[in-house]
């Protein structure tokens with residue numbers, strides 16, 4: 001029998017890097033195959049080549065034994081190949097169902113399709129409202145849309161490029177069930193993830209890439225995650241050091257009775273949110289994406305302001321009415337969840353992107369941008385966080401996902417903040433670099449900074465946070481001490497079942513409750 | 516790629532233009548010569564070339580500042596007109612017509628009027644979120660009609676045989692030409708300064724950096740705390756100031772008085788110049804020289820070959836059309852797709 005997919009000697013170079021170097025692999029029908037590797041190893045590039053979204057410089061692709069000659073995504077879809085991109089490829093200005101209709105190859109009837117999406121997404125534990133506009137969705141919700149879109153097509157080969165980076169643990173469990181069922185029906189799956197435990201749980205075989213080359217293959221179920229990590233990184237993982245917190249006397253961030261109406265009827269109202277973050281401690285905000293995190297984060301960063309000045313106080317100063325740059329002057333630094341387009345200007349170079357928030361750190365003098373300083377600043381981040389890029393001159397959107405994330409996190413940490421606000425700090429970052437980023441965040445807090453981490457990844461929150469808050473339908477729970485709580489308690493709170501008052505007051509909430 | 520599109524567009528304009536000449540029954544090569552070469556083969560031609568390029572480049576520099584931040588000022592023609600009106604008003608009615616301060620005052624008045632005219636759409640956009648494309652365009656018609664009213668009514672020269680025009684500006688209110696035989700005057704230095712300023716602003720200054728972030732990624736601008744309204748104000752005021760100054764230089768230069776037709780469409784042509792020049796200071800200089808040549812060539816073939824005066828507009832249209840098309844085909848790929856019935860048919864077809 002022919003393998004479902006066979007790659008022979010795929011090569012692809014970009015200016016300054018060889019993204020894929022003589023890569024060969026084959027995947028049988030019904031096989032779940034992991035592709036592992038550090039940030040910038042060339043995984044996404046390889047997937048784009050399989051899907052036809054990028055062209056290999058040389059090498060051949062066979063599908064069920066037939067060579068694919070002129071390749072493009074339309075051919076792929078006709079062959080039954082579907083892909084979830086790492087950076088989502090959705091049309092922002094139209095609704096979910098319209099997006100999915102656009103990629104459907106056959107005729108469709110919108111209301112029927114919408115119904116199908118609603119049912120299928122519920123069944124897969126990734127509820128989405130088909131009529132919402134994509135630009136209103138959080139990244140977690142967009143990821144659900146991408147996955148559901150692919151599943152609807154009943155593919156023969158499914159490519160998933162970091163599909164679980166912003167999914168909740170419950171949704172991941174459901175997704176895995178679905179994937180296993182698909183595989184049992186003969187669908188082959190290529191799965192990319194930096195979460196090795198997922199890979200071990202799900203995948204039959206794995207190919208490891210380093211610097212574009214295949215450096216090994218493994219059977220993840222029979223290999224320890226340490227061994228897998230070593231194959232990827234080529235060296236030992238750094239160990240984490242978490243010293244006990246030394247909270248400052250006065251809180252650095254105070255949120256007092258913050259209530260805000262959502263901007264549109266799909267958003268989530270924040271209801272009487274109050275909490276403090278002290279210097280020297282790390283507070284985590286757990287919750288299913290789309291429960292008000294986006295609203296809360298925008299209010300804390302200043303991208304959205306609030307009329308009552310003392311609803312948010314930073315370093316004892318009323319800040320709710322201040323704009324983002326004014327809050328930055330108070331010592332806040334912020335990593336948003338969207339890295340392309342919000343945290344960084346996609347078409348600008350890295351040094352220009354350094355100026356975006358580091359303009360008070362010597363990169364601007366007398367109203368002129370000091371290019372030399374800006375480049376030095378960017379190069380400093382690139383070196384310290386081992387960002388794989390072709391120097392400070394590289395364009396932000398040419399970086400691999402994890403490397404851009406490292407750059408943005410590095411830039412904000414380099415601002416030496418008193419209050420560090422970070423959403424999904426290690427989204428798409430490989431194991432080695434994640435450990436480094438987490439350690440840097442811990443060191444930052446132990447040096448006196450207040451840190452608020454917003455994440456859906458409980459493991460990450462449990463690893464670095466001192467106290468945990470849970471947000472559900474716009475309400476924030478009382479703080480829980482990390483050492484005295486557990487995943488079950490947090491998980492219950494995340495679904496709203498642990499909250500004291502009736503939590504289903506909000507209309508959009510019932511969707512979340514289904515999780 | 517960014518540079519390829521304007522060059523390609525220019526070549527296509529020339530090619531299609533010559534087909535066009537041929538279809539009108541003229542020898543294409545001779546006409547092209549009359550259009551593009553003859554105007555530059557005399558000293559006077561060169562002087563006229565720079566004279567007409569100057570306002571185009573000046574206005575395009577101002578407009579490009581806004582365009583880079585996605586602020587679409589389409590009304591430079593109106594700001595140009597208001598600049599010319601205000602400057603002429605000072606020149607005509609200042610109590611001391613021999614004052615050496617007259618020209619500087621006219622400069623300030625022209626610039627101020629252009630900015631004021633642009634401030635209205637800026638205010639409306641920043642406060643009320645109106646569409647600046649529509650408002651600036653509509654304000655152009657108001658300005659043109661206002662000019663018409665002035666020269667037909669209150670400002671008409673009583674000694675002007677009822678022609679709709681003002682009296683001539685006093686000598687102290689005129690920009691002197693370098694040589695009495697030619698019309699090119701010192702306003703060209705203003706344009707040179709504007710090009711350098713524009714380069715400094717867009718390429719080196721922090722303000723220009725913020726504007727480019729606003730244009731390229733509005734969410735990133737908000738994330739960094741750059742005000743959107745600041746980009747709107749700066750973008751529109753820069754265009755208004757440049758157009759107002761150009762209007763002043765036109766009134767105090769080649770025209771010497773106001774009449775209903777003070778601009779051959781500089782304000783609109785400058786939009787094309789800005790895009791041909793890729794919103795870049797030095798590109799705009801080249802674009803302005805090209806556009807000016809289209810104006811001259813159009814006049815030339817009108818006089819020597821009797822071709823219609825719409826020739827210039829037609830060439831401008833070609834140029835813009837081909838530029839947009841070239842950009843489109845560089846950034847997008849058009850594919851003809853037939854519906855694919857099923858995967859099996861496709862595989863067997865291969």
Ligand SMILES: Nc1ncnc2c1ncn2[C@@H]1O[C@H](COP(=O)(O)OP(=O)(O)OP(=O)(O)O)[C@@H](O)[C@H]1O
Pocket residue numbers: 014015017018019037038039040041042043044045046086388389397398399400401402403428430
């Ligand atoms: N369009 C491009 N232009 C230039 N370089 C590129 C481009 N796309 C990718 N690269 C480079 O190719 C290399 C491989 O990138 P790729 O996105 O495949 O990495 P990855 O393994 O998916 O990493 P991650 O885990 O961070 O997503 C990187 O060094 C990246 O900078």
Ligand SMILES: [Mg+2]
Pocket residue numbers: 043044045086161400401402
């Ligand atoms: Mg990738």
